[in-house]
Amino acid sequence: MNFDLSEETAAMQETARRFALREVAPRVKEESFKRDLVSQMGELGLFGCAFPARYGGTGAGFLAHAVVCEEISRVDSGLRSLFNIQAMTVPYTIMEWGTEPAKGKYIQALVTAEKLGCTCFSEPNAGSDLAAIETRIEDKGDHYLINGAKTWISNGSMADFAIVYGTFDPGLRHKGLCAVVVETDQPGWSTRETPKLGDKSSPIAEITLEDVRAPKENLLGQWGGGFTVAMTALDRGRISVSSGALGLAQACLDAAVLYANQRVQFDKLIREFQLVKGTIAEMVAQVEAARYLVRRAAWLNDQDRPFTREVAVAKYFAGEAAVKAAGMAMEIHGGMGYSLEMPVERYYRDSKLYQVGEGTANIMRLLIADDALGIKKANRPRLHVPSQFRDLE
Template sequence: MALSVTPASRMLPTEESVALLDLVREIADAELAPKVAQYEHDGTFFRDELRVLGAAGLLSLPYAEEIGGGGQPYEVYLQVLEELAGAWLSVAISVSVHSLACFPVAEYGTDEQKARWLPGMLGGDQLGAYCLSEPSSGSDAAALVTRAVRDGDDYVVDGTKAWITHGGVADFYNLMVRTSDDGARGISCLVASADTAGLSSAPPERKMGAKASRTAQVLLDSARVPASQLVGVEGQGFKIALAALDSGRLGIAACAVGLAQAAVDAASAYAKERRQFGRAIGEFQGIAFMLADMATQVSAARALVLEAARRKDRGMPFSVEAAKAKLFATDVAMKVTTDAVQVFGGYGYVEDFPVERYMREAKVLQIVEGTNQVQRMVIGRSLTS
């Protein structure tokens, strides 16, 4: 099930969308860019900055206005993510993950659940987490073992969720749990408040990059979740999870484009200033051609991402296009950020310049929301089945 379809008349740039992107750039320049280096170095989570984005309405953009969202086309929402990622990737990932976490209730929740949860989810004050992966089930998500057993008016949940963005700092958690042993058909979705008894988190993971983004295991020890917080019906959880991931993959793809563009911008600026052998290094064909290839790859990735978004906005199937966009854009981000380090030479290998951070951050984008090997499986099956 896709998010609410935006009329075709909204697909073209509007004064509203242009103003929105201008606002995002202003916030990125004033609130994000001055803090990113220190926060990433120290591993400091940016909760206050997310509240600023929430107050500006940037945590609910792709959801319909009638349920409290921003009513923006997915194409515009992805451009917002690109702008945020260019300033601070970790923040853009948080916005993407929060949007993903709102999906189950927004699209499959009852009227009662929507009335209870959506004002906080889409209002900007609450932060969400999406709990699908486990220590022994990543790409094979249907093999999850976290179990929810019905006990009167509650489900009693036991298990461990792994690699959870916002683990330990989220206000609500979408839990994909096993309610029967019937494979993927035995998975259900529960939404739980952070203060649920028996729900806790492990210490945050010590990561290669995106260190300010909080990633931790979510621990469920006889956690009692009211049965009224079952989203959809029992056995529908895996369908909900996959539908959410289609949209989430586009979010990560847009983040990859933003990060790669930041690397191109940094490398181009440096190539104009750095002089060797009596002239700017950008005047040497070896560097100029490298920059040309970097810029071209980013433009191609952006076009692929936005075309997938347009299909989604038109209500057309977009799962395969989302997989293509995620695969290509994140591979481009890895290649372009690596090349940016090469343009900087030795300076690219030290923290004084941002490109070493860009390179470390790019790697995770090839892994989250389905590894790029999984994206190739999705695309390959579409061609051979």
């Protein structure tokens, strides 16, 4: 295997790194949503790696997308969450499953960040179990009518366009699910922001949908095929999430190395103590292992090869690595790890998301174990949707 990044991917990495250091780092302590930064990311093409030029993308691919997510997360893990929304689970899902009118109307606007999106899976009674979704989607002949409630929706309060997952018959479980693009600028769409522990550059909202309408051309995939749409969307989203976990783990390592090289105790830099060295070595190994797993999953996606299993392994491992690295970075900082003056307390708060979002650590372990035990193969043909951007050119 060749682990070198191509020239194009390395250039995207450099662009993302420079942007993160110059524009994001000086304002990261504000811990708030910054529309101007999201717009700049769109203008720089950071959301467009996996999209063809006709949709405002660069066609650089999923590995480039992963590398860009890592660089942004290394500075602001919360801002990295925007990649799920502005690149993977909204526009990429529309590119894979949408009608031509929907593709033309929504993809470029999202990839360039002219408009904002959100993805609405979760509900009060449906988290890991998406087949329990209760939001109703009714076919009214010339339009769809949607009623229900969603929770934990990243950018829910800001979004112009949403992909809403609902059911036409809850008794059918996953076979009743449908996915529809909804424009949020209508009376029945209301949101309320939810306070949370970390990841604050991406606000979260509860959403109520009361007689919300969507045109027929906004159905994604088949009527009753929403579960398959959701599974492919989550696979793509896991590339962003695992890359974000990796970037955050790297930030923890960077901070720990910096502090160990400055802090003196017992007349020595603390880096001289073997127990501190052991912690640093553990962090390095976790970060590097996570990086290879994440990049393998992204690379498989670029080769149009199945990657559901591999991205689950990457997401599980990188998520755990981020949480462990945040704990170890705090430990190396001693009391300063607990201080609001240092970035590690934010890393610690942000890291926990990576064990929850886009499928919890347990759900990743179920998928991986079911595959290993021969109970359910993860890389099944129906989950292999080719990267269409090459075909579209």
